[in-house]
Amino acid sequence: MQQERVALVTGATSGIGVEIARQLAERGFRVVVSGRSAERGREVEESLGERVRFVRAELTAEGAASRLVADAVAAFGRLDVLVNNAAIDHTGDLLEVGEDEIRSTFETNTFAAMNLLIAAARRMRDQGDGGAIINITSRLASIGVPTMGIYSASKGAMLAFTRAAAIDLAQYGIRVNAVAPGMTRTPLYQEWLDGLPDPEAEAERVAAAIPMGRIAEPADVAAVVSFLASPEAAYLTGTSIPVEGGYLAK
Template identity: 35%
Template structure:
């Protein structure tokens, strides 16, 4: 087991990739806390994990809620070895149609919350006097452009740059910081983005045409890449943005 006796906090763990990460981490021996604003699916995810998972409702863009949830998680787990910053918001909307409020909301959830949780988790890891690991969620959209998703592109590009800076800042404290950059993965968020086009079926078809592998990624495939970054197997990896995209960014 790669995460035996480890304690992990996973934001956005109620659905999609985050839930796959939660399930894999428990299978690999970790005890976890899932933080998510989706109470119904979050409770269901935790209940399915045989008492090794705690669910805490949390809007990650609200710093007060974030701090309370993180403190509760650490009190329950006794410590924090791993932080997974997976919570995210997507908005498939062109630049000229995106409002200031919509842009800010996406950045608050995707980028500012990643900064806030990284800072606060790092403080706890340092106080507990043991090394820790932080894995952020970037995206292929940090490295390529598209006519929609303007706020999402900006936020994930910020996460990629923030990860590199945080890796250097926290290296002296024995904390490894990296990011996973998933490609187009079959999650509820992908379907929501397709619906934003006005026709979900046609939207999914248009997304699929861009995939050189001819299929979307599966959440469990991304989870295995996250496990690598979170485990001792990645002991010499700092500040990386690991692309798991089925070749999307190489064509």
């Protein structure tokens, strides 16, 4: 009897991460969701049902990657898919950015994700039957946007790491790909919008800049992640799929 596949999704207590976990569970995965908030994590666990287990994790702590992988395996017995979704935002005048801001952005968005990829890949290698790793990057990994330089660089590093890791890990049957969302309707987006003088006008301006005329929904991003985690994507590795309504094609 074939074992059920197990996925680990980081940053999965809100927004895109919750929807990724939902779609993977609906596809038959057992899913470990992680995040920093135990309260939100338990809510996600309860709302998504018995196929989902929450594990609290502070990914920037020393040894966190190995502990989280071990916890995922302890929960469901194996690990087949990692979705590196956890990240923090950063905006600000580039000439006013301090060293601590750069360091904290890279510690979460880049270093923690790299460590987790390596820890998960070691487990997948030892299991001997391959796996899939999906790094959530950003359209900003490929373009320049004012005030977003540090965030863009942290995601650009993950895009480069995705391609390099795909080459290193192909010998073990481990596929490594990236999904690059554009502006997406998440709680963080709504919080940003609500803080503006004219949220409605800004929402219209953002949508008008996208060829498809709307921003992404979390389900749009999650659908691509679910595909990359599936056997249908068995011959895809080292690629990045933009989910941004045609913005980068302009």
